[in-house]
Amino acid sequence: MDLSSINPVLLVASIMVSATPILLAAIGEMVVERAGVLNLGVEGMMITGAVVGFAVAVNTGNPALGFAVAALASAVLSLSFGVLTQLLLSNQVATGLGLTLVGLGLSSLIGKPYEGMKSPTLPKLDMGFLSDMPVVGRMLFSHDLMVYLSLALVIVVWAVLKYTRIGLILRAVGENHDAAHALGYKVVRIRMMAIFFGGACAGLGGAYLSLVRVPQWTEGMTAGAGWIALAIVVFASWRAGRVAIGAYLFGGVTVLQLNLQAAGAAVPVALLSASPYLMTILVLVFISARGAHGAPASLGRPFHASA
Amino acid sequence: MIHLEKRPQPSQVWTVITPVLAVILTMIVGGMMFAALGKPPLEAIRTIFWDPLFHPQFAGYSRPQLLVKAGPLILIAIGLSVGFRAGIWNIGAEGQYIMGAICGAGAGLALYPSESVLLFPMMVIAGALGGWAWSMIPAILKTKFGTNEILVSLMLVYVAESILASVSSGLLRNPDGMGFPGSRNFQQWDAAANRELIANTGMHWGVVFALIAVIAAYVLFARHIRGFQIRLSGEAPRAARFAGVNPNRIVIFCLGTAGALAGLAGLFEVTGPAGQISIDFNSGYGFTAIIVAFLGRLHPVGILLAGLLMALTYIGGELAQLMLGVPGASIQLFQGMLLFFLLATDVFTNYRIRFGQGAA
Secondary structure (H helix, E strand, O other): OOHHHOOHHHHHHHHHHHHHHHHHHHHHHHHHHHOOOOOOOHHHHHHHHHHHHHHHHHHHOOHHHHHHHHHHHHHHHHHHHHHHHHHOOOOHHHHHHHHHHHHHHHHHHHHHHHOOOOOOOOOEOOOOHHHHOOOHHHHHOOOEHHHHHHHHHHHHHHHHHHHOHHHHHHHHHHHOHHHHHHOOOOHHHHHHHHHHHHHHHHHHHHHHHHHHHOOOOOOOOOOOHHHHHHHHHHHOOOOHHHHHHHHHHHHHHHHHHHHHHHHOOOOOHHHHHHHHHHHHHHHHHHHHHHOOOOOOOOOOOOOOOOO | OEEEEEOOOOOHHHHHHHHHHHHHHHHHHHHHHHHHOOOOHHHHHHHHHOHHHHOOOOHHHHHHHHHHHHHHHHHHHHHHHHHHHOOOOOOOHHHHHHHHHHHHHHHHHHOOOOOOOOHHHHHHHHHHHHHHHHHHHHHHHHHHHOOOHHHHHHHHHHHHHHHHHHHHOOOOOOOOOOOOOOOOOHHHOHHHOOOOOEOOOOEOHHHHHHHHHHHHHHHHHHHOHHHHHHHHHHHOHHHHHHOOOOHHHHHHHHHHHHHHHHHHHHHHHHHOOOOOOOOOOOOOHHHHHHHHHHHOOOOHHHHHHHHHHHHHHHHHHHHHHHHHOOOHHHHHHHHHHHHHHHHHHOHHHHEEEEEOOOOO
16 A cells, blocks of 8 residues: 555645535535425435536536536425425425435436536636645645635525524524414425525535536436435534534545545455445434434424414 | 315325325326427336236236336335334335345355255345344444434445445355356356246245235234334324333334345345346335335335336336337436325325415
8 A cells, every 4th residue: 555645735625625515515404404394305406416517517618507507406306395395294204305316317317418428617716826825725725616615605604594684583493483483484485495595505516526526427426425415414413614524524534535445555445435424324323422412493393384 | 375274184085095196197297208308208108007017019028027026125115114104214225135135145155056945045034134234233323322314224325335346346256257246146056046936927035025024014013012003103202102112122123124124125136036246236126115115105005006016117117218218217207206296195195275264
């Protein structure tokens, strides 16, 4: 094994790239769950975003447009989840699973003609002297726009939830939807908006996978990233800052295991490629064993005004 | 204004009608999808739902396939339904299916080339144990630490897939296979093969076990105290606690049953229709079984019918690929839509639709 072939600068840089899709999906899902809705369809929305973003970018040659349309498509798809769970009061767990299955089917249907194609990718931002700094410049300041947007999104979500009225209402709906309803807040409408937002974020995350991280379309390419995003929300105890920490941690594990595989580490490949998932389980066990939960009180409970 | 009024009890009539309604809606929307893909919609629907059973030319081949595909789906879905009824969401049946196949096949291959009559029963037990053990991971983590079983069981699917990739090119690789990945073929090894029991019916041991599982689940829920406890835990967890039901035991039982049945399904598949352990041995039965369980209303008889219907969409889907060039992925979407429509129409089961200004 030759560990010296792993360049620490490139390692950090690639961790940022590999964390971004999970971060985008997880921060969106966190908002959904703070509103009291458990949407297990993240994987399906992500992969839909991945294929739509890729298809649009290939056809128009414009990756930015790809991201925008991917976000829109996944958000529209998530609305089907919203209609089912909020208006037709279906079981959220089952509907979320259904959304994942629909998303996987839809994406492989749309993506078939695009297999093996190359797409235009996002340019790296040039941030003047920041990018030119030794070491740090390569590590932190020579990425594409989405990496920084995702981090900015974390800050915006944190600030909105903590300091604004709309954030307060959203949290009220998530903690006690009956009380929020009694106060005159439109529980269903607020949750629909949260679901829409979560869908858009998952779509952006998926598009990042197919347009930047890989950048190619292959069937089932999310490979559980959506589920890891769900686990990160639990790991983060539903707090925005910790979502970012969690996503970077998992990005780190993913990149490290890929690097170790490439370096020919004396660890079985199966163990390395399973490590992000094993790590997820380990972290979930750790979090649940500690007993600190902080889950929104109404999470996953259906709301019906007459009840 | 339309508004919903909760029924005191789920409607019996609608419980039966909604799956049928969901199938019809899926056919309509699926037909529109096929039309959008430039395929004749009516012909496509007919090819999927009618031709596999009644086409003069193809039915002879595809009718036996119905049981071949329905067997594992029903077996897995019965196990899942036990958990779903208790509010335990095991969605990692795919992983338990893979581990059952690996353990069962591994146990058999360790004794190659034994021709003992006890070999196959031993492999069946090993398969069930493999699936069971894999499902005990989320079960024990849930009972000991309160870890979410949805995420753990799903993560373990990916772990099982890595193990599958590893053993099929390593531990269980066919030593006479000239270095190609994949295990020995069980179809060429009489003592370990899961053969068709009645010629041209598709009936193999997996189907027999699926039917036994249906009956056992029926008895469990209709006659046995454990079945009652499971339902109680799902519908009223607090009441169950007061009635002295140990929630941990329910978790262990439900996940264990689901795991063992999924493991069995994997073993019967690897020794029968699939023939060998290979990297892409698993074909998503573990996920489709979730749809089967819901479509069958978590009721054993319903699951039996739903499993047959879902098997039909698999075979019909293949036929439609062959005859009309319908993309294979559209069938997957079709199955997903079915679950979506079922959940959507379920509103009629639990709620009355009222028109006009309501009290709410």
